[in-house]
Amino acid sequence: MPGNDDAQAQRRAEDAALLTRIVARDEAAVEELYARYAGPLYSLAYQVTGAERFAQDVVQETFVAVWRDAVRFDPERGAVGPWLFSLARHKAIDLVRREQNVRKRTADVDLEFEQADDDVDQEAWLRIRRERVRAAIEELTPLQREALELAFFGGLTHVEVAERLGIPLGTAKTRIRSALLRLRDVLGDSLSDAPGGAVLEPGASA
C-alpha cells in the first residue's frame, strides 16, 4: 500500500527531526516524542513486566535515556521507533530478570493480546500496524509462536525458553529464529519503517 508507506516514511522523518531537536536540548521535542510513543512503549513494558508500576518506570527511564543519550542515536543504523522499542524492551527485561518477584519465572507469562478500547487507541497508524503484526503472528506455527512470545514478551533467555518448554536448547533457538524470519517474510515491505537494512545499506559492500 503506497499510501501507507508514504505515511510511514513521513512519520519516520518527523521522528528523526524530533531527535535532532532533542540533541539541541529542546524539551518540548521530548514531549512530542512522548505523545507519539508513550502508549505503545508502555503497552510493551506492561506486557513484559506484567505490572503497572514497573511499566511506568520503564517508560520514564526510556525517555530520560533518550534525553541523555540522543547524541548516540545513529540514524544510519535505523529509525527512531525501533530504537525506542529496543531501549524499552531491554529495560523491561532487565527489570524482570533483576526482580524475581515481579513475576515468578515459572508462572504463566501473559501472552493473551487484548483488543484496544477506542479511547486508548487514538492513533490510526498504531491500530493498523498492530492488526498487521497480530495477523503475521497468526501465520506462525503454534510451536514457533510459543517460543518467540516467551523470548520476546516473556523476556526469557533462550536457555529459559528451552527449560520452560522441556526442549533442547538448539530446538528452542531454531524455533525462535525461524519465527523471526517468518515474521520478516510475512511483514515484508511494511518493515520499511525499520532500520536501514536494504534501504540504507545497498552500497555498504562497496
Add this chain to the structure above:
Amino acid sequence: MTRGHRHGGDLAAGAALADLTPRELTRWARRRAACPACRALEAELDGVLAELALAASPRLPPPSVLDGIRAEIRAQAEPSRS
C-alpha cells in the same frame, strides 16, 4: 540474500533478542562487520521486533509518568540544584 549464512541467522536472532553469550557476541561482531547481508539481516530483525512490540495489549501510562520525565530532565539540565 541471506542464503549461506545459516550461522548468521542464528546469531542475528540472538543478537536482536540480546541473548548471545560473550563468545557468540564476539563471533557476531566479526561476522556483521565483514558481511553486508548479515548487517541487513540484523536491521530487518530489529524492525521485526519493533513491529512485534506493537502486538502488545494497548494501554496508556498515567500522566504522572510524563511529570516524572519532566522532573528528571530539569534536574539533569541544572545539576547544581539537585
